[in-house]
Amino acid sequence: MLRLAFFDRSRYGFIACSYSSNLLLSVFLLLVFGLQCFSAEFPLRTWTSSEGVEIQAHLISRSGEKVIIERSDSKQFLFPLSILSGPDQAYVQNALKEQEKYPLVTNTNPREFVSKYCYQCHGEEKQKADRRFDLLSSSIQDFREQELWQEIVDQLNLGEMPPEHVSQPSEVERLAIIDLITHEIAEAREKFSGISNHTVLRRLNKFEYSNTISDLLQLNTESWNPSADFPADVYVDGFDNDGAELVTSGLLLEKYFPAAEGAITRATKFENRPVSKSYIQKSPFYFRGKKSNGLPKLFKVDRYRFEPETPYTDLYGRFYRGGHLGFLPLNKAGGVPHSGNYTIRVKAAAVNRLHPYGKILGDFRNGDPLVMELASVDRKGSTAGTSGNVTKSVSLTSFELKEAEPEWFEWTGYMEKGFEPEVRFRNGTAAAKRLVRLLLNKADKFPEFQPFLQMKSAKEKGYERWHGTLRAYKGPVLRVWEIQVDGPHIDEWPPLGHEALYDELTPQDLSAEIIEERLTQFAKFAFRRPPLEGELSPILGMIKAKLREGLSSLESLQLGFQTILSAPGFLYLNEGEGELNDYALASRLSYFLWSSMPDAELFKLAEQEKLKNPAILTTQVDRMLADPKGKRFVGNFLRVWLELDNIGKMPPSREFTSFYRDNLESAMRKETELLFENVLKKNLRPLELLTADYSYINRELAAHYGIAGLEGNEFRKVSLAGAERGGILGHGSFLTASANGVDTSPVIRGIYVMNKLLDYSPPPPPGRRSGNRT
Template identity: 60%
Template sequence: MTNPSSFFALVFAVCFAATTQADEPTSAFLQNHCIRCHGNAKQKADRRFDTLPMQIKELDDLERYQEIVDQLNLQSMPPEGEPQPTAEERAKAIADLTRQIASARTELASGGRHTVMRRLNRFEYQQTIGDLLSLNVQAWNPAADFPPDVKVQGFDNNGRELVTSGMLLDHYLGAAEKAVTRATQFGPRPESKQYAQQTPYYFDGKNKANLPKLFQVDRFRFIPDTPYTDMYGRHYRGGHIGFRPLYGGVAHSGMYTIRVKAAAIDRDHPYGNALDDFRNGDPLVLEVATVDREGSVESTGSITTERSEGLAELTSEEPAWFEWTIHIDQGFEPEVRFRNGTTATKRLVRIISSKASEHPEIAPFANMKGGMEKSHGLLKVYRGPKLRIFDIRVEGPHIDQWPPAGHTLMYGDLQSDDLNRSTITERLRAFAAGAFRRPLNSGELKPIERMVMGKLDGGMEPLAALQLGFQTILCSPSFIYMQEGEGTLDGYNLASRLSYFLWSSQPDVVLLQHAKAERLSDANVLAAEVDRMLKDPRSERFVNQFVRRWLDWDNIGEMPVSGEFRVYYRDNLETAMAGETTTLFRHILDQNLPPKRFLDADYTFVNRELAAHYGLPAIEGNQLRQVSTEGTVRGGLMTHGSFLTASANGVDTSPVVRGIYALEKVMGYTPPPPPDDVPEIEPDIRGALTVREELAKHRSIATCAECHRKIDPLGFALENFDPIGAWRTEYGKKLPVDASGQLPSGKKFDDIRQLRTLLIERHESFTRSLTEKLMTYALGRELEIGDRPSVDEILAELNNKEGGLRDLIRLVVLSKPFLNN
């Protein structure tokens, strides 16, 4: 969108051009509401429009005409303070201008309406390697070290920006080598074994030789006299228990079952607010993690990489078994942790030492010199929350297929001794057909075959030469890029476009069979495939990735929140916040509910911590479940913690930042950047009055007024939510929050609930915005003015059939832009 002055120029250019052909009422409308300020006698913002061309001759003109009609539809024009048309007059002017736009479209052709040869982005590369070679790429991400992809309008799959650099090529080579090595499994089927360890989990004397500190007795870890070991804080000292039978990591990657026998002790404690980072009475959260101990940081148990694999909430002092089946990568080993214990055991000892006068059991240790005797004694008499671990057992790996499918794709049923010039050529071609997601073109593999044969002639071992060929295939343009050409997509290209839209990965066997039989040109077959693919577990990638890109979640859980919001990390709130929104998206998709449900839902999906954060009635458990929000301030996407956190910076809030975010994500409108000579608005850290006064000054500047008229109301409506989405009625200095505002249409509201009602009345704007976002994501390019008729057709069809989100996705796939390039 242009800046406000340019936008006024566009409006009046349209007004003047239209007067030569429009009927009498429309000409009067334009004269009454446009020319007075930008004609011969007056040129507001140094703009004069009575001498502008009177015909739409360029695509740029067409695009700007359409923006003008959109603004009239949104009732953002004419500006506040100018004579306002009646609803009938506005509708007539919009209809006339729309007819001119439709006529111009038939005379102008959009020259760039296709997706350029697009390489896979990091996420797509990761998933494709995983699906092609049957590798668990959550445990090992082949794209972890790739440079970040450029984002356009929040999306990181825009073909024009997905360039390839020399550094990226180096990463491709390294990732391909590791992927081929990981997928190669010539050895015998790994034997599933059982491992067990009962208390104690710490060691001293000769037993601790060569073990990381995690396993060793120190001031905050001791060998108990009981048949269990207690954990006290969430920091590693006294908060992490290692598993000695698998110290050094598992020998084979695969699925393992981990069972832990544990109990929650003293959830209700006598220390009051002293343990300010543990809420009295809360369940205790047991976490299972896997770690790689190749590192050298002794303070963290020599951990290089760690992954959280599962959580369980414990409320009973009676021991019970908890079980997870998870993937453990070769070289990784399990740990058990106290996820929501007090900050650190060291801090805990210091706190309870200071409470000796209030708690007789502590008194004998209060004046004792610091050391093991004091620390161990205090911990043994400590009556606060303890996670009690009795037994840990691990079984695996569980193998369903041997050798794995990725190995079979590369080597078939050959052994390494069976490799020769003939079998190597055969395996290269079979692998390339899978990697390229289509049948091979005649002779296209010959350069790679010649290279491999040259290596054989030079004395390279057959297996090494073949693997080098596989690696080269994984670095070739036919694997890294989606080469869709121009015009109607053929079956294989359409299969790939569909699979990367809904699965972020390569087509499966069913899609490729349809492509081979040329059935994907049948709209019924294509629609059925959309339904099938959305039911497949791989569609979770679409849900998570699309929502992440749509709402710009890259900073959630990573931004440095202020100290007062440490609960954000302690309680894993960032994960629950993201889960709330993706679960709502999944729910609307599975139930095929109308897109407006994102605005008017009177329910949401929360777990215990998120419900407490929102002030909703208490629920138990770490799993998200549907709860009613009727009668509360919560309801719809804009009150989700993810939405509110992504539109803040973790420390304070800004009505301008949140207003722009809401405009872009909900209404599909991106305001232009402010002029260079206008100072930024500071976050509202001094109170609502001050920031409102600053914004009022901005609105007095002609070049700022129009944008702030759209931005400010949405931003102020969200000021009742703090930087991580909790409800507030005042700022830190006891200044009341004023969440009232007025939309450009003139409608006023007092708070987010009334604004929500007004936005629901205009839900068509949200549905259009969501449709455009889905198409942008599906096509891998920005939408252009020539795509507008297709978007209109989709929305008309969706409205006619009163369709839902699944219908919308199906219509996107059946649209002309999706079927053509």
């Protein structure tokens, strides 16, 4: 028997169906592509099933023997053509023909689009930034045109062009045109390069670029990510390291130089060894009157922040207001004076973890530990009158607090110059503003709030309505007595990155010869091989000219370093053709397993031409996997293989509160990484990835999976024997990456499994050909 089932698409699945017969994956493969196409508008009409049931809906699309229609309330239904009445079937047949006549994508072509939106500034009359598009041929003729189109597509992807003050394409138009241009570029590229067994000159992708800068100059690129504003790399079937797709646009070139400059500036440390200092702030953390003059709002008393009579300050909310504490000594100092390792200590306690307010406190699980997060924030530009918001924020660590008596919590790690610490109530029950409103709404049930209900919202009463409510509140609060910061802790001075650049030279030592020698030496590491004959001549020539023009020797040398970091030798993996030479092999190996440049040991082996020795190669692979950097292979390979970025791209709807409250995204990734790591480390059969009857989970993931009795936020191995889960097919990461954030589709999951695990590449969708590569 055939059963037609339908669901609200916002909640349960935009297509769902069940038949007495089984779902044929192959049929569904077709179907999903139908869904991806832009739906042409079909009129509302009455549909009749062969059993006589009627429904008013629009035709959406048809694939093979299946039809999708949509009711005016946006509910979609899918069913086999055969259950429709004869006239309905005929209607679908005709509609399909119409559909073929008119392409589903917008009618504009890239050239019309560019003429409409870009010629104004990049046409016959004006050529802003020296870009002129009106002379582009009707199809991509040469490499130069290909680069121009790449720039256009980069700008469209970034949403930076057309600029705000001129007319804008619609989102659909923009996406469609990006797709068309991308496709056209891909075709052109194939035409120009041909298909070959060689990896073309491969540019470092964003991840590799950052890691390389980090390893070359010993910089912490988590706080300062040099590639943060590079345009996104192109993904091919999940992979973002496909040499053929990693072209270099003018836009990217413009970004390379400032990134290189930032890296060299950060690594240069001619100053004296910094002196370690201690900073202390005891409660209060909020100030009023004169004391608060000139401070960012975070430090000022307002509705949700008051100066307590107690030796501690309570945090009530989840967010900035009433949920975060700043650290005044370092705010006044403009952040930590040097980049380096600091120790942060906080004396704090978790009070009222059990509360009487029931559902008022939203998704807070009664009795949970309170989570205190330490963050490092850049508050530049946040002065009196501004919100106190931060321009950059890095989460440093989190502690779980269970005790109501104060304890010290300590963390040591890297903080970037100019950043200051912030203490946050990570799992606060709600924003303090909302909390006060909810509590006052329930003042009939909780008489402690009665006195504040009638108070006016006048400022002169000292915000008593809010402060009083918060003081009377008996729910979970994160109580903080004192914050201390010590640092920087310095083991080595000057730092290794500085030595890589200047060895032990002082600025006074820099003669023209020494500059040339330093540049040559640096280029060897930056290029991951000895520079080729004459490869550095243009750079050395330019630096000589700069010196003659009167640029100081230090600035000239730094300019040289920056130029090296912007040179093809640094930016590209040039692997030549045929058998790799030792240096190319060292690089291929290290970018495979470390997503970064070779270390000293690999370099040495390459220099000695020993790396191709099979025994040595095997030893090196084992060493590299065991190295802490080997985690990059696990994390990054899983990320591209299973397209785990999908999770962030299509974040689950807000209805899945636990997903956000419990930080499930990172927990899910971690689960899969730990399983992969285990199989790799113990050298188990790869099939273990699918068959494992155990997993690595924490309390939150256990709750999500319905596994009872797990305490604590840390991950541990848990047996799943006899349970449904086990292997990555049951991992949250896998299941979320194969859904779209709102609901699931058997089709999309099916294709995902086929593509990721069973060696099946989906054919390009009809009407779009192979252009869709993002």
